Amino acid sequence: MGRPVRARRAPPAPRRPGRRDGPPRLGRGRRRDGARRARLRAPGRIRRLPRAARRARRRPRNDRDRRPLAGRLRHGRGRRRQVARPARVDRRAPRRGPQGSAVVEGVGCRGHPRGGVRAQRRGRTRHGRPRAPRLPRAPRGHRAAPARTRRPRCRRLQDRLHAARPERREPHRHRRRVGHRRRAPAARDDRDGRARDEAGRAARRARRASVVRRRVRHGAPQRRDRARRAPEARARDRPARDAPRHRVARAARAPRRHRPVAHARPRVVARLRGGAAALRRAGALLRRGDRQQRRAHRGRRPRARRRELARLPRGPGVSAAPREVARGVWLVPDTCNVYLIVADRPAEDGARTAIAIDFGAGAALDALPALGIDRITDVLMTHHHRDQAQGLPRAVDHGARIHVPPVEVDLFARVDEMWATRTLDNDYNVRQDRFSLLDPVPVHGTVPEYRWWTVGGVDVRPLPTPGHTVGSVSYLVHRDGERLAFTGDLIYAPGKVWSLAATQWSYTATEGPAMAVLSCHLLADERPDRLLPSHGDVMTDAVAALTLLAERMNAYVDSRRWHDWNLVDRLRNPYVPLTEHLLLNRSSLSCSYVLLSRTGEALLVDYGYDMTTGLPTGQDRASRRPWLASLPALKKQFGVTRISAVLATHYHDDHVAGMPLLRDVEGTEIWAPEHVAPVLADPWEHDLPCQWYEPIVADRSLPLGETVRWNEYEITVHDQPGHTLFAAAFEVEVDGVKVVFTGDQQENLGLPGERREILNYQYRNRFRLGDYVASAQLYRRIAPGLLLSGHWEPRTTDPAYLEYLLQAGANLDELHHELLPLDELDLGADGVLCRLYPYRAAAEPHSALDYRAVVRNPHASEADAVLTPVVPHGWAVEPSVARATLAPGEERELVFRVTTGDAVSRRNRLAIDVTIGELRLGQHVEAIVDVVVAERV
CATH class of the missing domain: 2.60.40.10 (Immunoglobulins)
Known part of the structure; x- marks a missing residue:
């Protein structure tokens, strides 16, 4: 090829009043139609500007050009050179910007493979020739009408733009808004006068296309709706042929409004190490538990959300009137939903009575005459929060008896002690125990959890449902063949809760939300027909609503943990077989063991906090929740018909907290060693740590050193001081294996020569020198095949390990003799005389x-x-x-x-x-x- 011929410049086109010279240029400085315009060469390439012109372009001409590079790129500036490629007809429809105006595809970063934007913006091709306006590709199978019936060219252009499909856009292309009041520059070729006329025609065609774009951009939704309807509906809605075009377009124009954030297309500022493209490719950090992750693709609207199980209810207003949600069950809106359940039979004096579940501010008392109720006999509380209970003084004056959850009784009857002793300085206790009553109220009694109970002429079954608070309960009531569940604040709506802040029981852990997951599944197992929450509307599809909440809450729990926590598996499969007739409860704190009998009965060794998700902050009574969540799985999977007895290795709460409830619900007998039973029966007698709040009276006291028989098993009780003075070890043979239950004596994980054995002694537990030597000698005499501890994994033993325990006990005594003045004064290990x-x-x-x-x-x-x-x-x-x-x-x-x-x-x-x-x-x-x-x- 020879040297390309340089085209001569054409004089600039005359300016019109009120119009700018053209769209913003892409260089560092402002381009003008005069001296600094690019000189055109042969059709294959656009020549680079001379050095003097490039230096002039680097100098900012005004304050607008002094903006940072990101700001100039945002407004389409920053490219210094363009390389033209062979002409390529782009038949795609013009894209629409954030406000609906036309955009040009291809404005990208430096070196974008589809260059030539400068020529496109000036109405010329890459070869410098006047460029025809871009038209959408005709649909497949389209046939052009005869010449005599064709509409004018501008009308056909409008029809083709209407038929364009904006979904067919390449998502990786960048875009930029184009002002519609722009004119194409005149042709620069003076070799023929017809070139200028051709340039003028191209400019007029571009202006017509811009006008069509402006008319089209506001009517797209209406046209899409009409396209989906039947042909007769489209014919009916089609405007008259003789109606003025500009009026039709204006009438079809939708009101201008802000776009929803979900539909907004982000404007790309710059591509830095992947930039926006990398963000678009990034997946979600967490996936929802109830549906697949939704993704918003560029150029498309996000996929429709999955329809919820029920419409979100509006919270009841204070002034809303009571309404009957079931026969004889009235919902009274107050600071919470108060439910009045009318007794089926009148009282002895002929009065029509009712019980209340929660009490709010006391609006239920004002509604009694309108409901035909004479008095409220009893109030059953779901939890201690003030919005549930602030009207209880009015209930007491009315003569109603107050029944509260057993875990939270102190926050009703002795809440003044909480206010007097609650830590306020440097407080890391984030539980909402201060959202309690300001003053105590007299409590008639606590509700019997897990048992049917007739109160005020109504049969009620309280169920523990911790989550919103530690001690929350729900109530099951049968009415006209339906099972109604009064859930408190466990659930607000399908998949939603009234408060997440209330579920935070400690500073960084997730005990509350995890407990809510378990409570939802356990309540769903009861198959309620309707849920009646303290906040929110009544839910008819109860099981689906609880299941959805459990899935979402489990995802919330996983978001604050290193790894996912399969709480459903923990609930459904809590027991691990160690032998055929010996099970380990892996969900409890501490470890609880089950001895299975051929008769179908079971004996438990220790039973503290069953199905626990962690211990909340604080040591008050309202911070500890014993319940029986693992027993349904024990009965279903292993055929247990009755839990006849439970053994206590020592008195600590994590080993005995669930025993009173187990006895009340299952009729289980509590067996305790003879030196442990007095400590359980009177926790105020001794100055000892980790004692349960209420006395636990043993049903049977086991003598030390003797053997007791339970069904086919013989159990020997051994004195085992060390971890505490009041502890025992139980020896029993199961499936041919001699097993010793050691409680918390040591971790049983030491390896001679590799890992040191940790001896678990505390001085306030009355630790004495020589205790661990004595327990090691006991193990060596028994020679068990399996050691089962209270907090660590089971340990198979051999003579070397038993000898290692004896040496560890001797080393412990030697250290104390070296550190304490025991040769002069026998102060003991704890120093108490x-x-x-x-x-x-x-x-x-x-x-x-x-x-x-x-x-x-x-x-x-x-x-x-x-x-x-x-x-x-x-x-x-x-x-x-x-x-x-x-x-x-x-x-x-x-x-x-x-x-x-x-x-x-x-x-x-x-x-x-x-x-x-x-x-x-x-x-x-x-x-x-x-x-x-x-x-x-």
Whole structure:
């Protein structure tokens, strides 16, 4: 090829008033039609500008060009050179920008494979020739009408633009808005005068196409709707042929409005290391549990959302009228939904009575005359929150009895203690226990969980459903063949809850939401027909609503964990067989074991927090939830007909918390070793950690060192101090394997020469030197094949491991002898030489309390012990001083009688000042006394 001929410049076209010279240019500086226009060469290439012109372009001409590079790219500036490629007809329809105006495809980053935008924007091809307006491709099978029946060219252009399908767009192409008041520049070729006329015609065609685009852009939705309808409907809606075109287009124009965020197309600023394209390719961080992830593709609207199971209800207004949701069941809108259930039979005095589930602010009392109800006999609370209970003082004045969940009784009857003792400074307890009543109310009793109960003439079954709060319950009621579930705030609507903040029981964990998942499945297993929540509307498809909420809440739990948590599998398969007749409950805290009998009965070893998802923050009663969530799986999978007994290895709450409920619901007997049973029966007697809140009276006390028989099994009880002074080990042979249940004595995971065995001792548990040597000798004498602990994996044993445990116990004693002055004074491992019993007590004003002080001589010789009691001002004590002479290592019990004062107060302190020989210990031990009125004892 020869040297291309440079085309001569044509004079600039005359400017029109009110019109700009053309669209914004893509270079660094502003392009003009004069000296800095690109010189055209042969059709194959556009020549680069001279060096002087390029330097002039780098200088910003005004403040607009001083913007950052990202800002200039946003407005279509930043390209310095374009390379023309062979002409290619683009028959696609013009794209529409954020406000519906026409856009040009191909405005992209530097080096985009489809260049030539500068020539397109100026109405010329890549070869510098005037460019015809882009037209959409005719649909397949289209045949052109005869020449005499064809409509004018501008009308045919409009029809073809109407038929364009905006879905056929390449999503990887960038786009840019084009102003419609632009004119194509005149041709630069002076070789023939006809070139200028051709340029003028091209400019007029471009203006006509721009006008058509403006008329089309607002009527697309209406046209799409008409296209989907029947032909006769489209013919009826077609405008008259003789109607003016501009009026028809204006009438069909939809009102201008902002686009929804879900339908907005993001404007690409720059492609930096993948940029927006990488974001579009990125998948979702988390997927919804109830449906596949929705993705919004460029150029398309997001896929339609899956229809919910029910329309989201509007919350009832305070002024809304009561309505009957079932026969004799009235919903009274208040600060929460209050449900009045009318008794089937009138009271003895002929009155028409009802019970209330939750009470709100007390609006139910105002609605009684309109409903034909004479009085409310009982109020059943689902949980302790103030929006459920703030009207309870009105209920008490009305004469109604208050029944509350057993876990949350203190937040009703003794909520003043919570307000007095709740930590406020540096508070990491995020539970909503402060969303409780401001003052206590008298409580008639707690609801019997899991059992049918007749209250106020209505049969009700309370079920534990923790989630919204730790102690939440739901109530099942049968009415006209339907099973109604009053769920409190467990669920608000299908798949939704009233509050997620209430489910956060600790600072970073997910105990509450996980419990809500389990509660939804357990309540769905009861097959309720309708759900009646405290907030929200009544739900008719109860099982589907609960299942949807469980799936969504499980996804929420997984979003705050490193790995997914299959809570459904945890609920349905909590038991792992160790042998044919020995099971491990992997869902409980601590580990609970099941011994299966040929008779179909089962015996449990320890039963603390069943089906737990973690322990919430705090140690108050309302923070601990025992329940029986794993028992349905035990009965269904292993054919258990009755749980006849449960053994306690020691007194700690994580081993015994569920025993009282198990006895109340299943009729299970509680068996405890003879030195553990008194601690369970009177938790205030000893100053010990980890005791349950209420007394647990054992049904059978097991003597130490003896064997008891249960069905075909013989169980031997061994004293096992170490982890605590009050602990025992149980020996039993199951399926030919000798098994020892060790409680929390040690972790049973040590490997000689590889991993050290951790001995689990605590000093307040009354740990003594020599305890672990004694327990290791016990294991070596029994020679078990399997050691089962309270918190760690089962351990098969061999003689080497048993010998290793003995060596670990000896090393522990040696360390204490090296660190403590035991050769001079036998202070013991915990350093306590005097103890006072009971440690806690409650008494009325001016009442007497008897205390026992047990003192031990730490000297190697005989010594005199002097004990002086110290009591609050206004109290009396006898004797004022107690003396005793003690032999070396001897313990002696001394008795004191304390008389309380007249002031009612809690946590009064008294102490014993101890001197043994020349050892002055001072106020060595204390005790706590609550002085209360008779009703609060």
